[in-house]
Amino acid sequence: MAAAPGMRWYNAVWRWHFYAGLFCMPFVLWLAATGTIYLWKPQIEAWLERPYNSLTPTGPRASAETQVRAALAAVPGATLHRYQLPQAPGEAARVIVGKDRAETRVYVDPYRLRVLRIEAESERPMRVISDLHGKFRAGNPGSYLVEIAACWTVTMLLTGLYLWWPRRVRGLGGVFYPRLGRGKRLFWRDLHAVAGIWVAVLALFLISTGLPWAKFWGSYFKEVRTATGTLDGPQDWPTGARPMLGDHAEHGGMAMPHTVAPGGALDRVVAAAYPLGIAAPVLLAPPSQGTDWTITSDAANRPQRTRITVDGTTGALTSRRDFADRHWLDRAVGYGIAAHEGALFGLANQLLGTLTALLLATLSVSGTVMWWRRRPQGLLGAPAPLSRPRYGPVLIGAILLLAAAMPLFGATLALAAIGDRLLLPRWPAAQRWLGLAPIRA
Structure with missing residues (x-):
C-alpha cells in the first residue's frame, strides 16, 4: 500500500533532518563550547592580564x-x-x-622601561579560542568546513521546526516543555524537540551573524557588494585566515x-x-x-x-x-557581530549567548542519545525511505533561495544528490547500512 503524500513528505523531511543532524552535531558541540568561552572574553582577558594592569607608578x-x-x-x-x-x-x-x-x-x-612579557599575537589565549571556533586552527580549509557545517545546521533547524510543528496535540507538553515521568524514550524526544524550538531563532541568528567571518561566504558577500555598488571602504571584520596581522x-x-x-x-x-x-x-x-x-x-x-x-x-x-x-550594510553586520560576540548589550548579551550555546549542546546530546538508543545493530539507523515525494515549485524555489544565500550549502547539496543518484546505486552494502534501501510492501 502506497504511503499518503503527507506521510511521504514527513518521512523525507525526517530523513534530511537525520542526516543533517548526524553531520552537524559534532560541529555544534565544538562551536558551542568554544563560542561560550569567547563570549566571556572581557572577563577572561581582564583576569589573565591583571599583572599588567596593576603596576605601581614610580616617578x-x-x-x-x-x-x-x-x-x-x-x-x-x-x-x-x-x-x-x-x-x-x-x-x-x-x-x-x-x-x-x-x-x-x-x-x-x-615607568621603569622594563619588558614584562613578549607574546605572539596569534598565540594569545582568546585569539587561539577564536581561531579554534572559526577555523579549527586550520586556516582557510577549516573556515570552509565550519561554514559547511553552519549551512547544514540551518537545514537541520528548519527541518526540525517542520517536524516539531504541533499536529493534533493536546496541551503544551512536548511542545514548549518536556513531559516528565513518562519513560526515557519520550523524555529524550521531548528534550530534543523543546530545546530545538526554544533555540531555533537564536541559533539561526548566530549562524547568520557568523557567516560574514567565513572565508567563502565573506568573500562572496564582498563580491556581491562590489557588483551592487554597496561596498563602502574596507570591511571592519576579517574573512578566513589572516597570516600577517x-x-x-x-x-x-x-x-x-x-x-x-x-x-x-x-x-x-x-x-x-x-x-x-x-x-x-x-x-x-x-x-x-x-x-x-x-x-x-x-x-x-x-x-x-x-x-x-x-x-x-x-x-x-x-x-x-x-x-x-558607514554604509547601512556595514552597520547591520556590525550590530550582528557585536551581538554574536556578546558585546552589544553587556552582561545580558553574554548570558543570552551562553544560554543559546547550552540549548544547542542539549539539542545535540539529546539527538545523539535518541539515535544511539534506536539504531538497529550494525546499521546507521536512518528513517526508512518511502516512495519519493514530488518536488513542487515552492520547494524547488526554497532550495534555490537557500543555495543562493549559502553557496557552500548548494554545492554540498549538489554533491550529495550526485552521490545519491550515481554512486550509491552501485554500492548495495552502503545503501543497506545508510538505510537507503526502500521498504517494499
Whole structure:
C-alpha cells in the first residue's frame, strides 16, 4: 500500500533532518563550547592580564616613543604596527610590532622601561579560542568546513521546526516543555524537540551573524557588494585566515612596514587622542606614507567604533569616520557581530549567548542519545525511505533561495544528490547500512 503524500513528505523531511543532524552535531558541540568561552572574553582577558594592569607608578611615565623603542629593542628587526593607548596610570604599555610576516605584542613597564612579557599575537589565549571556533586552527580549509557545517545546521533547524510543528496535540507538553515521568524514550524526544524550538531563532541568528567571518561566504558577500555598488571602504571584520596581522589592523588588514616617526610624532598623536574620548582599546598606527597617523577604536561593541586620522607633525585631526557614517550594510553586520560576540548589550548579551550555546549542546546530546538508543545493530539507523515525494515549485524555489544565500550549502547539496543518484546505486552494502534501501510492501 502506497504511503499518503503527507506521510511521504514527513518521512523525507525526517530523513534530511537525520542526516543533517548526524553531520552537524559534532560541529555544534565544538562551536558551542568554544563560542561560550569567547563570549566571556572581557572577563577572561581582564583576569589573565591583571599583572599588567596593576603596576605601581614610580616617578614620571616615559613618553610613548620611548616605550616603543624599548619594545622594538626586545624584538630585533621588528617595526611598529600599533601602539595601544593606556587607559589608567597602572597599565603597562602594549606595543604591537611586526617581523617576518607575524605580529608580536610587547608589554612594557612605562615607568621603569622594563619588558614584562613578549607574546605572539596569534598565540594569545582568546585569539587561539577564536581561531579554534572559526577555523579549527586550520586556516582557510577549516573556515570552509565550519561554514559547511553552519549551512547544514540551518537545514537541520528548519527541518526540525517542520517536524516539531504541533499536529493534533493536546496541551503544551512536548511542545514548549518536556513531559516528565513518562519513560526515557519520550523524555529524550521531548528534550530534543523543546530545546530545538526554544533555540531555533537564536541559533539561526548566530549562524547568520557568523557567516560574514567565513572565508567563502565573506568573500562572496564582498563580491556581491562590489557588483551592487554597496561596498563602502574596507570591511571592519576579517574573512578566513589572516597570516600577517590581527583581527582589526589598519589598512584593511594588510601589514605595513611602519617605523617610529621622528620628531615626537607619536607623542603628539597620543596627546591628540586622549581628549577625543574614543572607546577603548584605542590603537595608534603610524602612516605607511605621508604624515597621517590612524587612531582606531577596537571596542568589542562595534557600534562604538570610530576611525580618525591625525597629522603627526602638528597633532591636528585630519579626518573622522564614526560607525554611524558607514554604509547601512556595514552597520547591520556590525550590530550582528557585536551581538554574536556578546558585546552589544553587556552582561545580558553574554548570558543570552551562553544560554543559546547550552540549548544547542542539549539539542545535540539529546539527538545523539535518541539515535544511539534506536539504531538497529550494525546499521546507521536512518528513517526508512518511502516512495519519493514530488518536488513542487515552492520547494524547488526554497532550495534555490537557500543555495543562493549559502553557496557552500548548494554545492554540498549538489554533491550529495550526485552521490545519491550515481554512486550509491552501485554500492548495495552502503545503501543497506545508510538505510537507503526502500521498504517494499
